Amino acid sequence: MRTPPFPPDASTAEDFLSVWRENRSELVSFIQKLPEDQFAKAPASGGWSASEIAEHLYLTQWNLARSLPIVLGGKFGKDKAELKSDLRYETLSKLLIRPRGAKNPIEVGPKGGMDKAATLESLQKSMDKLDKAVSSKTKDQLQSRGMDHPFFGAISMFDWLWVMTNHEATHIQTLISKYS
Numbered sequence: 001m002r003t004p005p006f007p008p009d010a011s012t013a014e015d016f017l018s019v020w021r022e023n024r025s026e027l028v029s030f031i032q033k034l035p036e037d038q039f040a041k042a043p044a045s046g047g048w049s050a051s052e053i054a055e056h057l058y059l060t061q062w063n064l065a066r067s068l069p070i071v072l073g074g075k076f077g078k079d080k081a082e083l084k085s086d087l088r089y090e091t092l093s094k095l096l097i098r099p100r101g102a103k104n105p106i107e108v109g110p111k112g113g114m115d116k117a118a119t120l121e122s123l124q125k126s127m128d129k130l131d132k133a134v135s136s137k138t139k140d141q142l143q144s145r146g147m148d149h150p151f152f153g154a155i156s157m158f159d160w161l162w163v164m165t166n167h168e169a170t171h172i173q174t175l176i177s178k179y180s
Contacts, residue, residue: 001023001026001169001172001173002019002022002023002169003019003093003165003166003169004016004019004020004162004165004166006089006090006093006162007087007089007158007159007162008089010139010158010162011139012138012139013134013137013139013142013158013161016161016162016165017130017131017134017161017165019165019169020127020130020164020165020168021127023165023168023169023172024123024127024168026172027054027057027123027168027172027175028120028123030172030175030176030179031050031054031116031119031120032116032120034050034116034179036115036116038050038179039051039115039116039119040115043178043179045178047174047178048110050175050178050179051110051112051114051115051116051119052110052112053110053171053174053175054114054119054123054175055110055111055112055114055119055122056104056108056109056110056171057123057168057171057172058119058122058123058125058126059107059108059109059110059126060108060164060167060168061123061126061127061129061130061164061168062122062125062126062129063107063108064130064160064161064164065126065129065130065132065133066129066133067147068130068133068134068137068157069133071145071146071147071157072137072141072142072144072145072157074145076147077145077146077147077157078145078146078147078148078154079144079145080143080144080145080146080156082146082154083145083146083154083155083156083159084152084153084154084155087152087155087159089162092152092163093166095151096163096166096167096170104150105150134161139158142156142157142158142161143156143157143158143159144156145157146159146160147160149163
């Protein structure tokens, strides 16, 4: 699993999205190899099933992609002056790589019932939606507006992309370790 560069070291959103796509490719490959019954079954060690983890990743990416044009268009979210500008990326990175069993917002919690085919289709759909939402957006545009993150507060959309790329990488690592 790769992690993206810290936002100050990234020149474009593609610096995050290329890592996200590479990690997503690993996730898809892993899901394709997992037997359907194992995909839907919660692991003996507890926690979400592979299906639920994958659905959560789809929902988080879909909701981020859906929010981007709304936030950047000024219909929702916050202006640059209201965003945190002193983020400690090294500290945040350490927080993001430790599974904490945090309570997720309801809109990104798995609903259950997705088989492998539907999950794989949904994961591709959300990646396509994010690519489209970010295409042609500059770093400055993505840093000019943002929205609240449940744990980190008001952060820019550029920072959101970094956070969520790391978020997915952590879930994929957890998934692979649970089922390998």
